[in-house]
Amino acid sequence: MSEMNRIWRLRKRPVGDITDDVLSFEEESIPEPSDGEFLFRLNYLSLDPTNLIWMRDIDQYMPPVELNAPMRGVVCGTVLKSHHPDYPEGAIVGGIGVWADYQIGTPQSVNSMGDTGPIPVVDAFSTFAVVGPTAYFGLLHIGEPKEGDTVVVSAAAGAVGSIVGQIAKIKGCRVVGLAGTNEKCGWIKDDLGFDVAINYRTEDVPKALAAACPHGIDVYFDNVGGKILDACLNLMNFKGRIPTCGLISQYTATEPVPGPFNYEMIVMQRLRVQGFIVLDFAERYPEAIAALSQWMAEGKITVRTEIVDHLENALQTLKKLFTGANTGKLIIRVKDV
Amino acid sequence: MSEMNRIWRLRKRPVGDITDDVLSFEEESIPEPSDGEFLFRLNYLSLDPTNLIWMRDIDQYMPPVELNAPMRGVVCGTVLKSHHPDYPEGAIVGGIGVWADYQIGTPQSVNSMGDTGPIPVVDAFSTFAVVGPTAYFGLLHIGEPKEGDTVVVSAAAGAVGSIVGQIAKIKGCRVVGLAGTNEKCGWIKDDLGFDVAINYRTEDVPKALAAACPHGIDVYFDNVGGKILDACLNLMNFKGRIPTCGLISQYTATEPVPGPFNYEMIVMQRLRVQGFIVLDFAERYPEAIAALSQWMAEGKITVRTEIVDHLENALQTLKKLFTGANTGKLIIRVKDV
Incomplete structure (x- = not known):
């Protein structure tokens, strides 16, 4: 692949509101997966309040993102190149990744999203990845x-x-x-x-x-x-x-x-x-997803997703969460699947 | 009985520290028990932080003491005159009462303290009435x-x-x-x-x-x-x-x-x-008292009681709780049993 990767890196810890200089959007080379790893392309990036927590150097439930490191996010991607038998090329994965077009996955960071049935992948990711089980x-x-x-x-x-x-x-x-x-x-x-x-x-x-x-x-x-x-x-x-x-x-x-x-x-x-x-409830996710899927199919639960295109809009879109400007789940769409 | 009763009444709700004018110490006639009630004489009065909460007109776990009503307290007494078969004359009772030499009890307000065995009544009351189970x-x-x-x-x-x-x-x-x-x-x-x-x-x-x-x-x-x-x-x-x-x-x-x-x-x-x-744990008290009694008998739990004589000292002694001047459980002793 001669194409370049685009990646958001944390350059400054936010003080107060998120400012434009906390993240920088850069071009880098596409990483190569090692043994047991795989390379995937970003389809959707979830924007969540916890993104701001991860940017701050405070006690929190995961280590803060390190300065100058790629910004962490909840991601959905498609495997492009694999050195792991359970994650073949073409598999759709979801989990914790970074704000980048191309990135390395491991079974510790992302899981196969499996067959989402009649539910479009973007809806499954939007509802089942974080907010529904929460x-x-x-x-x-x-x-x-x-x-x-x-x-x-x-x-x-x-x-x-x-x-x-x-x-x-x-x-x-x-x-x-x-x-x-x-x-x-x-x-x-x-x-x-x-x-x-x-x-x-x-x-x-x-x-x-x-x-x-x-x-x-x-x-x-x-x-x-x-x-x-x-x-x-x-x-x-x-x-x-x-x-x-x-x-x-x-x-x-x-x-x-x-x-x-x-x-x-x-x-x-x-x-x-x-x-x-x-x-905290990671191993009980299937219970939540089964219940939510059924309620959604029965029309008892309606979800609203606000989809914003293009990875370059991620930082400006994230700000909406802290002003109440968004309606429903905020998703950056890079490529539909 | 021609003797008079002495009783503390709430005259003012405290604002900030407890002041001398929040309670007044008065002489009144001794009440008469009705059917199903009994009259008891105060032996010990427990002084607890919650006394101040009860004086204040705020949302709390029991109704606040009404203005001009007798001050509520955790009490230990001896039954003097009874119209209730389960509370014969001479029985030692403990529970929620008022800051007064003589007062009316009901099975809803106080219980028999039973046989405290080798433990002096004052120690049993001091440790088992509130603080130990808490x-x-x-x-x-x-x-x-x-x-x-x-x-x-x-x-x-x-x-x-x-x-x-x-x-x-x-x-x-x-x-x-x-x-x-x-x-x-x-x-x-x-x-x-x-x-x-x-x-x-x-x-x-x-x-x-x-x-x-x-x-x-x-x-x-x-x-x-x-x-x-x-x-x-x-x-x-x-x-x-x-x-x-x-x-x-x-x-x-x-x-x-x-x-x-x-x-x-x-x-x-x-x-x-x-x-x-x-x-909240009222019906499980026996479990706590059994465990605490055993630990005290084995020397694994030591309790310290600060006993102050005379009911007229109750208000000044209560203040100690809020300045940290007391050491251990504060008890007003009116009459040893």
Whole structure:
């Protein structure tokens, strides 16, 4: 192959908002796979809040990306050249890779995506790679909702939140979602079946939440932290659960961010606040994918993917996640399969 | 009975520190028990951080004490006059009562303390009524320590913390305690067998904790919240547990208190933060009392009770809890039994 590779490298750790100089987009030669490795071409790149966490040199659930190293991402690719018998040329793989057209895979970094059946690869990748299982395990295994419970979801029109709310409805819960535009609120309420949608930018959140949750909150699925967490803590019922999926409201902060002012409610109401990452449930992925596939086939779960073409747009598109400008799962499409 | 009753009533809700005008000590007539009730005389009054919570009009795990009502407390008494067959005259009872020489009991408010065997009633009341079971269930059932785990305890020379640390040692853990004087640090290390004691008033807590926990923290038993919680969060290991027993550092605050600045670690390390109150485990008390009795008989658990005579000293003595001036469990002794 004489073609060049294009690759995003981390050049600066972001302080506050993501700036254009944190990553550089460069041309390099295409790598060669060694024994047990394979070369794959990028089809789709998932953009997720955790990308920003990986850029920062803070304690986190994986090592931060090293300065000047290729940017890490959740990727879907097609194997081009293989030195591993289980990953033949043409196989579609998904997992942890880098923001580059061509990259080396190993069985430790990516898995075969198998036959996605009637589901297009891009939809399978968009929903099953990260966000669907995150919603599934976070809500069901950490949140433990029971029929009739009130479940509140923040970032409810986001990729994870929108699925959380729909699973909670399937489980017979009353579901209240918070989102940042009237369009998003309309979508989760009218199209996804949430009982109440609250526009957290225009409404008085504590008041609106209290009105929406006359019997208190049993499960608050926390994607954002900050003021919405504080408002929910005030309404939590006895032995309520708070699966902590992410704290996106504070990822771009430049000063130390205080925790919730109503932290005391953890004792008063005997709450369980539990952080999780979907990787914790890696070996139970098939359970989540089977359930999600069935619900999607039955029309009980609708997902929305915002597809942006061209790898060169990755950095600008990532910024949308932190301003709430995206709707649904953000995917960079390099080449359809 | 022509004698008068002496009773503490809540006259003002405390703002910040407890002031002398929040309670008044008054003389009243002795109440008469109705059918199904009994009259008992106070022997011992337990002073606990939760007394302050009960005085405040905030969301909490029981209704706040009403203004002008008798102050609520954990009490031990002797039945004087009974209209209930299970509580004969002379029975020793313990449970939730009020700060008064004479008071009415019901089976809903107090239970018979039974035969305490070789253990003096004051010791049984001091250790078994609240603090021992709190330490037992909070550490073992919420904290779930495993042999070899590092367990950190704040307020470690306090009534609950000192028992938590000793149970953790019995379970084969490395135990680090934080206390506020060198005398207290000496006691928990030399007498109780903690591996490390940190004086949080004189030492750099984050640095001392990091040195004391070279393999991180698996269980942080939180009695205090605030800066010590923040320092512990920074050192928590993957899937660490934080049983949240109390947040005494903030009970006298007059402004909203921010939660921990390192709240983000809950996601990063997939921590479980869980609040509890000993009442949640009420029906399992016998398990805790049996274990604690045996450990005390074997010399594996030492408890320290600070006994202050006379009911009129209750308010001044309660203040000690919030300045760290007490050592061990604080008890007001009205009449020995």
